Amino acid sequence: MATTPFIHDVPAAEALAAWRAACEAAGCPRRVEAVRLGLQEAVGRVTAEPVWATRSSPSFDAAAMDGIAIRAAHTIGASESTPVLLDPADYVVVDTGDPLPEGFDAVVMREDVHYDDRRRAELRGAVVPYQHVRLIGEDVSANELLLPEGHRLRPVDVAAAAAAGAVDVLVRRRPVVAVLPTGDEIRPVGTEPAPGVILDTNSLMLAAQAEAAGCQAWRSDILPDDPETIAAAVRDAAARADLVIIGAGSSAGRDDHTAGVVERLGTLAVHGVAVRPGHPVVLGAVDGTPVLGAPGYPVSAALTFDIFAAPLVAALEGAAPAEPPRVRARLARKLASRMGMDDWIRVRLGRVGGDLVATPLPRGAGVLTSLVRADGLLVVPAALEGHHAGEEVEIGLLRGVGEIDRTILAVGSHDLVLDLAASQIRAADPGATLASSNVGSLGGLVALRDGLCHVAGSHLLDPESGEYTLPYIDRVLTGRDIAVVRLVHREQGLIVAAGNPVGITGIEDLTRPGVRYVNRQRGAGTRVLLDHELCRRGIAPESLSGYTREEHTHLAVAAAIAADRVDAGLGVLAAARAFGLDFVPVTREPYDLVLAAETLDDPITAPLWPLLADPTFRSAVEALGGYGTEDMGRRIR
Numbered sequence: 062m063a064t065t066p067f068i069h070d071v072p073a074a075e076a077l078a079a080w081r082a083a084c085e086a087a088g089c090p091r092r093v094e095a096v097r098l099g100l101q102e103a104v105g106r107v108t109a110e111p112v113w114a115t116r117s118s119p120s121f122d123a124a125a126m127d128g129i130a131i132r133a134a135h136t137i138g139a140s141e142s143t144p145v146l147l148d149p150a151d152y153v154v155v156d157t158g159d160p161l162p163e164g165f166d167a168v169v170m171r172e173d174v175h176y177d178d179r180r181r182a183e184l185r186g187a188v189v190p191y192q193h194v195r196l197i198g199e200d201v202s203a204n205e206l207l208l209p210e211g212h213r214l215r216p217v218d219v220a221a222a223a224a225a226g227a228v229d230v231l232v233r234r235r236p237v238v239a240v241l242p243t244g245d246e247i248r249p250v251g252t253e254p255a256p257g258v259i260l261d262t263n264s265l266m267l268a269a270q271a272e273a274a275g276c277q278a279w280r281s282d283i284l285p286d287d288p289e290t291i292a293a294a295v296r297d298a299a300a301r302a303d304l305v306i307i308g309a310g311s312s313a314g315r316d317d318h319t320a321g322v323v324e325r326l327g328t329l330a331v332h333g334v335a336v337r338p339g340h341p342v343v344l345g346a347v348d349g350t351p352v353l354g355a356p357g358y359p360v361s362a363a364l365t366f367d368i369f370a371a372p373l374v375a376a377l378e379g380a381a382p383a384e385p386p387r388v389r390a391r392l393a394r395k396l397a398s399r400m401g402m403d404d405w406i407r408v409r410l411g412r413v414g415g416d417l418v419a420t421p422l423p424r425g426a427g428v429l430t431s432l433v434r435a436d437g438l439l440v441v442p443a444a445l446e447g448h449h450a451g452e453e454v455e456i457g458l459l460r461g462v463g464e465i466d467r468t469i470l471a472v473g474s475h476d477l478v479l480d481l482a483a484s485q486i487r488a489a490d491p492g493a494t495l496a497s498s499n500v501g502s503l504g505g506l507v508a509l510r511d512g513l514c515h516v517a518g519s520h521l522l523d524p525e526s527g528e529y530t531l532p533y534i535d536r537v538l539t540g541r542d543i544a545v546v547r548l549v550h551r552e553q554g555l556i557v558a559a560g561n562p563v564g565i566t567g568i569e570d571l572t573r574p575g576v577r578y579v580n581r582q583r584g585a586g587t588r589v590l591l592d593h594e595l596c597r598r599g600i601a602p603e604s605l606s607g608y609t610r611e612e613h614t615h616l617a618v619a620a621a622i623a624a625d626r627v628d629a630g631l632g633v634l635a636a637a638r639a640f641g642l643d644f645v646p647v648t649r650e651p652y653d654l655v656l657a658a659e660t661l662d663d664p665i666t667a668p669l670w671p672l673l674a675d676p677t678f679r680s681a682v683e684a685l686g687g688y689g690t691e692d693m694g695r696r697i698r
């Protein structure tokens with residue numbers, strides 16, 4: 062196939078099939094070689110031939126209980142009122158696992174045997190033949206098929222194989238995966254960050270993904286964006302590996318050489334798939350070895366491995382690729398998706414009122430934490446424009462349902478105290494999780510109304526009454542039995558660069574020419590607060606340069622100031638401190654947790670309440686700066 066000036070959008074399944082066909086045509090081996098391994102080394106490997114039992118297990122009739130071996134016929138007619146007495150010659154004391162003595166056909170548990178003073182055994186019930194006897198071959202019989210070919214061995218499999226007479230098994234060797242990071246801007250992990258420097262986090266991840274998929278992985282040095290160097294490295298790797306992964310350079314930039322190199326050295330089967338993230342993927346073969354060009358963005362790289370590399374290496378081992386368990390969940394909010402591309406959406410999951418709820422995480426291909434925090438993956442197929450809020454969707458699980466069922470979903474305004482609480486809850490109970498997602502205070506109350514979270518974090522000022530949050534509850538959650546638990550009081554103010562170089566002294570200064578402001582998103586309590594402060598002073602929002610520029614968290618506001626993209630933003634003192642910035646106080650406000658009253662007694666939220674009463678936690682919160690914990694945990698409604 063000829064290279065096009067730009068990449069195609071081949072559907073994922075078609076791309077995989079085209080890659081397979083190209084690999085076959087290029088003479089890539091269908092399977093890696095088989096090796097014989099001792100059972101203790103074979104777990105995780107895939108069988109290269111069936112395992113037949115050469116021995117029965119048990120290999121003799123065995124007592125299944127501690128007690129006595131008897132002849133069942135001797136007990137006919139025995140009952141509570143007409144017990145049978147067996148002479149010592151008519152029974153043999155046996156322990157679990159002992160061979161059944163010759164001529165005996167049943168075992169009676171010692172609990173059911175009474176002896177008289179002449180050591181006669183009294184039995185108060187009839188016994189059927191082979192009671193408590195494990196017959197020859199009960200587990201497995203000689204000549205039975207124990208494990209088929211293409212089976213990934215688990216601990217139970219090797220134990221059963223050993224019991225059935227095996228000492229070793231013929232399995233596929235681990236496929237070898239070579240990872241070749243490329244890019245002039247890429248530096249090894251551990252290098253000091255500087256503008257333009259990107260740490261090579263992808264090769265760490267891709268190699269680990271390969272190992273987790275059962276392969277042996279190695280990484281080359283980071284290669285410069287030079288086609289000759291990359292070509293030489295690919296040839297070298299192709300000679301030594303079963304799959305070569307070239308990191309980055311997959312797209313259409315001036316320094317993107319992956320597709321060109323693959324085409325020049327061998328076959329370029331696919332460049333560009335209808336998958337996002339992962340769009341510019343390169344699939345081909347060089348010198349009889351499959352080659353995958355993984356896009357540079359970390360989420361794209363990770364998903365590309367799962368979608369394309371994992372099935373390929375599983376096929377090399379002769380096994381089916383691992384499939385995540387699937388569940389159905391309700392979507393917490395509307396999800397738009399571009400037609401023509403499979404959209405891989407990372408989601409958080411939690412169980413609210415019996416239903417699993419999926420909250421989409423940030424979608425950027427560079428937002429690796431979206432995969433870190435994800436409980437599952439939702440694929441919006443190319444044919445769909447997205448999903449409605451509340452629609453039931455299918456999710457591939459990345460975490461156990463048990464853990465998900467113990468996740469407190471906090472949705473609403475972001476506060477650092479929630480992050481601290483999340484880490485403390487996990488430290489105290491490894492099975493419990495607090496997951497907070499930030500949609501602003503109002504968004505949190507709406508999510509609570511719609512049954513999409515357990516707890517909403519809110520600090521919404523009602524300008525008319527001067528009260529926080531409660532008036533909004535009456536409006537948004539009308540008629541519901543709602544509890545409000547105070548979390549903290551906190552200092553809100555203007556975050557400014559260290560040393561306050563622009564000389565901001567208060568809200569009025571935000572209108573000064575040249576002062577660049579960064580706002581919070583609509584529905585965020587901090588934005589409501591700004592609007593209130595502007596209104597009180599008769600300042601029009603349009604007179605702030607940057608009123609429409611939005612960030613979604615206090616920390617993101619602080620980060621923008623630290624990077625000198627803007628001069629000021631309203632936020633909490635703790636966020637200013639976290640970035641070593643200055644702070645001009647504006648007000649002190651309460652931040653509350655809003656929840657359905659019945660949720661107070663829900664076992665899911667149980668880990669939260671003792672934490673709020675814990676003096677150590679309170680001191681840790683105060684140490685963040687700008688927080689008052691005097692009312693922490695007090696129910697104010």
Ligand SMILES: Nc1nc2c(c(=O)[nH]1)N[C@H]1C(S)=C(S)[C@@H](COP(=O)(O)OP(=O)(O)OC[C@H]3O[C@@H](n4cnc5c(N)ncnc54)[C@H](O)[C@@H]3O)O[C@H]1N2
Nearest residue numbers: 242259260261262263309310311312317340356357358361
């Ligand atoms: N004009 C277009 N530009 C881009 C397109 C497009 O269709 N047209 N596609 C975008 C998409 S989608 C993706 S995905 C990326 C793919 O980029 P490349 O594979 O060419 O990779 P680079 O441009 O070299 O890097 C992208 C990004 O990833 C970082 N990176 C690279 N290597 C590593 C590594 N080992 N560890 C961590 N991060 C890495 C790199 O520094 C860049 O930030 O292209 C878009 N552009």
Ligand code: MOO
Nearest residue numbers: 338339340361426
């Ligand atoms: O397709 Mo790219 O891989 O979205 O980021």
